[in-house]
Amino acid sequence: MALFWPRAYLAFVFIVLYAPIFYLSFYSFNSGGTMSSFDGFTLDWYKELFSDSRLLVIVLNTLIIALLSAAISTIIGVLGALAIVYARKRLYQHILLSLNNVLIVSPDVIIGASFLILFTIIGINLGFTSVLLAHIAFSVPIVVIMVLPKLEEMSSSLIDAARDLGASRFDILTKVILPYITPGIFAGFFMALTYSLDDFAVTFFVTGNGFTTLSVEIYSLARRGISLQINALSTLLFLFTIVLVIGYYFIQKRNEKTAVGVRK
Amino acid sequence: MESNNRAIYWVPYVLWIALFVVAPILLIVYYSFQGLDGEFTLANYRNFFTPVYLTMTLSSFWYAFLITLFCLLIAYPAAYFITRSKYKQLLLLLIILPSWVNLLLKAYAFLGIFSTYGAANSFLEVVGIGAKQLLFTDFSFVFVSVYLFIPFMILPIFNALDKLNPALVYASRDLGASSWTTFRKVVMPLTSSGVKAGIQAVFIPALSLFMITRLIAGNRVITLGTAIEQHFLVTQDWGMGATIAVFLILIMVVIMIATGTRKKGVM
Numbered sequence: 176m177a178l179f180w181p182r183a184y185l186a187f188v189f190i191v192l193y194a195p196i197f198y199l200s201f202y203s204f205n206s207g208g209t210m211s212s213f214d215g216f217t218l219d220w221y222k223e224l225f226s227d228s229r230l231l232v233i234v235l236n237t238l239i240i241a242l243l244s245a246a247i248s249t250i251i252g253v254l255g256a257l258a259i260v261y262a263r264k265r266l267y268q269h270i271l272l273s274l275n276n277v278l279i280v281s282p283d284v285i286i287g288a289s290f291l292i293l294f295t296i297i298g299i300n301l302g303f304t305s306v307l308l309a310h311i312a313f314s315v316p317i318v319v320i321m322v323l324p325k326l327e328e329m330s331s332s333l334i335d336a337a338r339d340l341g342a343s344r345f346d347i348l349t350k351v352i353l354p355y356i357t358p359g360i361f362a363g364f365f366m367a368l369t370y371s372l373d374d375f376a377v378t379f380f381v382t383g384n385g386f387t388t389l390s391v392e393i394y395s396l397a398r399r400g401i402s403l404q405i406n407a408l409s410t411l412l413f414l415f416t417i418v419l420v421i422g423y424y425f426i427q428k429r430n431e432k433t434a435v436g437v438r439k
Numbered sequence: 440m441e442s443n444n445r446a447i448y449w450v451p452y453v454l455w456i457a458l459f460v461v462a463p464i465l466l467i468v469y470y471s472f473q474g475l476d477g478e479f480t481l482a483n484y485r486n487f488f489t490p491v492y493l494t495m496t497l498s499s500f501w502y503a504f505l506i507t508l509f510c511l512l513i514a515y516p517a518a519y520f521i522t523r524s525k526y527k528q529l530l531l532l533l534i535i536l537p538s539w540v541n542l543l544l545k546a547y548a549f550l551g552i553f554s555t556y557g558a559a560n561s562f563l564e565v566v567g568i569g570a571k572q573l574l575f576t577d578f579s580f581v582f583v584s585v586y587l588f589i590p591f592m593i594l595p596i597f598n599a600l601d602k603l604n605p606a607l608v609y610a611s612r613d614l615g616a617s618s619w620t621t622f623r624k625v626v627m628p629l630t631s632s633g634v635k636a637g638i639q640a641v642f643i644p645a646l647s648l649f650m651i652t653r654l655i656a657g658n659r660v661i662t663l664g665t666a667i668e669q670h671f672l673v674t675q676d677w678g679m680g681a682t683i684a685v686f687l688i689l690i691m692v693v694i695m696i697a698t699g700t701r702k703k704g705v706m
Contacts, residue, residue, distance in 0.1 A: 181520040185530070188517045192537050192589065195548035198558065202551065210551025211558075255452035274456045277464075280695065282647035284664045285684050288671050289463030292470055292681070312459035315452075375543055375650060380671065390543060397547040397654055401554070409544040416539050424532075 196413060203406035210401050220407035227404075230392070236303075237372060237389040244310035245367035251311070252318025252363055257352070259319065260326045275316045286313060287380030294381060301383030309381045310371045317370060318363035325359035326352070358429050365423055467688070470681035483682035492666075496686070499662040502577070503645035506584045507592075510641050511634065513585070514592035518633075521593075522600045531597060538590040546654045549583050550574065553655075575657035583655045584645055591644075592637040599633025600626075635698035643691055663687045 198210075203221070207214030224230065255275065262268045278286060290312070294305045329352070337351045353360075375390035382391060396405050474480040486492060521530045537545070552558045553573040560570040573579050603626065611621040647664035661669075663683055670680030 181523065184516060185520050185524070188513065188589075189533060191586070192534070195545055195552060195586070196537060196540060198552060199544065199548045209556075211554055211556035211561075251451050251455055254448050255455070258449035258452050261448065271452075271456070274460050277460050280643075280691070282643055282664065282687065282691065284647045284649060284667045285467070285687060286463070288667055288680060288684055289467045290459075291671060292466045292677065293458075293463050296466065312455065315455055315459075369539070373539075373541055375541075376648070379650075380668075390541060393541065393543045393547070394650060394654075397543060397550065401550055405544070405547060409541070409547070412544065413540055417536070420532075420536060420539055 196409075199406050200410040200413065203403055203410045205403060205406075208403060210403070210406070220403045221411075224404055224407050224411075230408075233387050233389055233392050236386065240303075240307055240310055240388060241368050241371040244307055244314055244371045245364050248311045248314035248367045249318050249360060249364045252315045252367075253322055253353075253356075253360055255315060255319045256322040256326055256356075257348075259323065275319050277316075278313050279316050279320070283374075283376030284380075287377040290377065291380045301381060302386040305381045305383070306378055306386060306388065309377050310374065313374070313377060314367035314370055317366045318360075321363035321366055322356055322359040325356040329355050358426070361429075362426050365426055369419060369423070464688075467681050467684050470677050471685045473678040473681075475676060475678065480678075483678045486679060487682050487686065492683070495661055495666060496663065498660075499646055499666075502581065502584075502660060502662065503642050505581050506588065506645040507638055507641045509581065509585045510588050510592040511637065514589055514596055514637065515634070517589075518593045518596040518600055521597055527601075531594075534590050534593050534597075542587060542648075543650060543654070545587060546583060546651055549579065549586075549655060553579050574655065575659055577656065577660055580652060580656035580660045584648075584651055587651065588641045588644065591640040595636035595640065596630060596633040599630035599636075603629050639694060639698045642694055646690065647687060663690075 202210045202213065204216050204218070205213050206217035206219065255271075259268055259271045259275070262271060286309075290305075290309050291301075294301060294308070299305050299308070333351055333355070334347055337347045342350065373390065374388075375394060378388050379391050379394065382388070387395075393405060393408070396402060471483055472479055472481070474482055517534075521527050521534070524530055554560075555570065555572075555574075557573075559573055564570055607625055607629070608621055611625045612618070616624065646662055647667075649662065649664040649668040652660045652662055652665045653668075663686070667680050667683050667687065670676045670683065
């Protein structure tokens with residue numbers, strides 16, 4: 176009896192948490208065209224989705240932006256983590272780390288608005304380039320945060336030993352440090368990828384008329400009202416998310432020390 | 440040679456900081472002093488302290504407060520029961536999983552659920568209350584926001600509760616404290632760091648996310664985030680938008696100091 180209320184409460188929380196997601200997926204098979212009365216089973220919405228070449232281009236754009244921004248931000252982020260760990264004074268370390276975390280804690284609206292001003296002033300056309308730069312910019316600090324613990328736990332005697340054995344600075348970096356922090360680098364890359372795939376607010380600010388990512392497209396579709404094509408799309412994305420989470424879970428297992436991350 | 444190699448480490452990173460961290464903040468502050476004509480002015484700040492913007496700020500605060508409060512009330516027992524469960528790792532994963540689903544899609548689901556003939560109204564009919572206008576009300580805004588932010592409240596509280604040494608709870612009970620006293624004097628103080636982190640993770644987005652208000656609340660609710668988006672992308676009054684952004688940043692800093700996470704690693 177003592178166990179009943181906790182279980183009932185948790186069951187209630189989980190039902191409320193998952194009901195909307197399943198509600199969406201359920202109506203993606205509705206031939207009726209609304210999200211309130213289920214008329215019959217159909218796969219039409221999925222067919223429509225796959226024959227929509229505009230949407231296909233948008234999905235491709237989203238993937239290209241995500242992969243490119245994750246790759247570039249991983250490089251900058253790893254260098255940044257090295258810069259922080261090997262900074263000459265504690266004060267520099269502290270300053271770099273504080274500046275690093277500014278973009279992590281800033282609300283998306285602020286990041287979006289300030290980047291919009293920045294790109295306009297520099298004269299970068301709003302579109303592919305501005306979205307890519309923005310995604311790189313907000314992914315870098317996440318990579319740094321994921322790589323830093325690995326670098327910090329690395330014993331400095333490893334580097335001393337390599338130097339004693341005659342390794343050059345470059346050798347130490349590529350043959351000692353980088354292999355050691357590889358799990359952190361993968362975790363960082365993966366987080367950057369998912370942040371980029373999921374971002375809406377920042378992209379919404381810095382994208383022009385010609386260029387759209389999936390999140391922005393979903394928003395503009397949803398503002399026009401209910402269309403079961405979005406339901407079909409969300410079902411596919413949900414499945415994709417589960418695959419990503421499983422992938423992330425395995426990277427985490429290899430990388431046990433880092434804490435489990437939640438999406439922004 | 441050596442110093443050259445060192446430069447390769449920090450040059451790209453420091454450039455990134457200069458261009459995408461420091462410059463944007465300075466630009467926001469600079470633009471907040473610009474009028475529509477591009478001249479230096481304090482008019483935006485004067486405008487902010489007129490009743491229109493002050494009521495907007497206060498109501499945005501009020502909604503964020505309500506959202507955070509409901510999140511906390513629902514999340515604390517949930518996190519507590521999860522730590523007590525045999526399957527806590529699995530349950531935790533199940534809490535985290537929905538937070539990975541695109542926020543817009545979850546908000547969109549409520550367009551269907553709260554619609555005139557949607558699931559929520561069917562339920563109200565069955566219970567006997569009768570159908571109501573749910574969409575585009577402040578109720579739906581608070582409900583959907585609580586729904587979206589719950590995982591971010593549960594997670595830090597779970598972490599704090601999980602770290603709590605159960606021996607302390609047993610000791611308190613052995614010494615004759617009731618379970619309520621034990622909770623109030625032992626469990627609550629020791630998990631306050633988790634609660635603070637949760638409040639921080641919910642309150643700031645609740646002030647600033649503009650897409651939920653746009654999709655769910657229509658124009659009934661205007662938060663600070665909605666106002667910024669409106670000024671930048673609709674009315675093109677960047678100066679006023681930047682001024683609101685400055686205040687949002689200030690509020691954020693105050694909240695971060697108040698909920699004091701001076702530890703490393705904000706994630």
